Amino acid sequence: MRRAVCPGSFDPIHNGHLDIIGRASRLYDVVHVAVMINKSKQGLFTVEERVEMIREATADYGNIQVEAFHGLLVDYCKQRDIPAIVKGLRAVSDFDYELQMAQMNLGLSGVETLFVPTIPTYSFLSSSLVKEVATWGGDVAHLLPEHVHAALLERLRNR
Helix, strand or coil, X not given: CCEEEEEECCCCCCHHHHHHHHHHHHHCCEEEEEEECCCCCCCCCCHHHHHHHHHHHHCCCCCEXXXXXXXXXXXXXXXXXXXXXXXXXXXXXXXXXXXXXXXXXXXXXXXXXXXXXXXXXXXXCCHHHHHHHHHCXXXXXXHCCHHHHHHHHHHHHCC
């Protein structure tokens, strides 16, 4: 079985993430979506909420497994016998950081990283930008799955 992982914080998942996950799901038999836990960052959504939102957003794909993970991504890969990491690249600025990570991961464990260019429609999109625009009342409905948009608006209302 061909297996890969799409890692990220996904706070929240947006259509750019789903584009990369969906494209990976057509290339691999199983795609793991690893919600990486960063204890130094306070997310808008809990890790459990993010996992559930991703599960709902990817339910129709048929070959996606979603779970949270705390630690090195290469350890996640080793524990699950995953030989490839799939990462989306929005711009050249992403490449500098992601190349360093890919080289480190390869050196640590032999896990390969495949870069997938983001489609132009989502080349500007980040979870931080979505949250900022939504916080100030901007319309981000077209950038998120419907259930994620509703959860985002509810969370911002209750802040």
